[in-house]
Amino acid sequence: MDEAAADRLATLIESSDLAGLVRLVDAEARDRRWEALVDIAERCREAVERGKQVWAIAHYAEYRLALEAPAAYAGAVVGDEGAGLSLGPLWEVAATTHTWDDLEPHLGAPASRALVAHERVLHGEAVDPSTIDPRVVDLPLSVMSWEPAYATAVYRVDGADFPQNPGPSLEWVTLPPSGRPAEEDDAVHALLDLVRPWSDESSGRAVAVAVEGNALEAVAALGPRRARVSEATLEQALAAMAWAGASGGAFGRRRGGPVGRSGAWWVLTALLGYDEPPTEREWGTEGRDLEWVLWDPGDQVGGWSLHLAIADPDDGLAWAMSAVDMR
DSSP: OOHHHHHHHHHHHHTTOHHHHHHHHHHHHHTTOHHHHHHHHHHHHHHHHTTOSOHHHHHHHHHHHHHHSOHHHHHHHOOSSOOTTSSSOHHHHHHHHSOHHHHGGGOOSHHHHHHHHHHHHHTTOOOOGGGSOTTTSOSOSSOOTTSOOOOOOEEETTEEEOOOOOOOOOEEEEOOOOOEEOOOOHHHHHHHHHTHHHHHTSSOEEEEEEEESOHHHHHHTTSOSEEEEEEEOHHHHHHHHHHHHHOOTTTSOOOOHHHHHHHHHHHHHHHTTOSSOOOHHHIIIIIHHSEEEEEEOSOOOSSEEEEEEEEETTTTEEEEEEEEEOO
């Protein structure tokens, strides 16, 4: 950054001219002056320590670096933290627009390396397992044959999209009497953990129950007498859980695709009664032996929601959850 540009940046920071700083970031990114964006982020962070309210500009400059800059710059701003003030965690932002081979030489911390690698796997890229610490994300570095092709985040300069995999069509049914309450177990906690940011960091609510009975009897235990329901495949249920687990809801921090996938795996692990994920063969057979139901109460418009019920016919147990976070 030349002296004139540095003086202009200093003036904007000292006057806390956020609109002017945003325009400056936009101009530098448009002209692909990546070192200038690095300077803006660094100087804004220094100014925050002096009490200037320009922290959002530092985040914005780093977001543009992660999104658009060459891998050397994008990798340098990647961390393993949550989304913060950005639309998503910077490791996920960078991983949606750069390949693993490009980013890998510029990633340092084991956690961020693993998260980027697992995000690239969701995009269909092959990653050498020896290049990351397997303890960070306890998942295989490939999408298993029984998993869906997970929908991935799309980040843009002016926003982001977090698409969902298509689910089955739902139809109204009258629910049976609720099942007899069963002991709250690991599956209930795993279901609630999927959407923890919705209730802890945002304005959402989530409930989950375990009952003796079938899936619809578990839904009835949550209160409704009628609901829109459909049987679902294992793949459809995993996709819905992973989408919810990746998000932060309306106001919480987005956790990212690999975190959502991990949450979905642990729900299935708990449902099957394992202490750790079983083998691929066991997942393919045992996971499909469970009965999966997607449902909703029929009054949800917009926002974030996950309504799921599962039954284990062999054990006579069923679980249901309802999670909602509206804008």
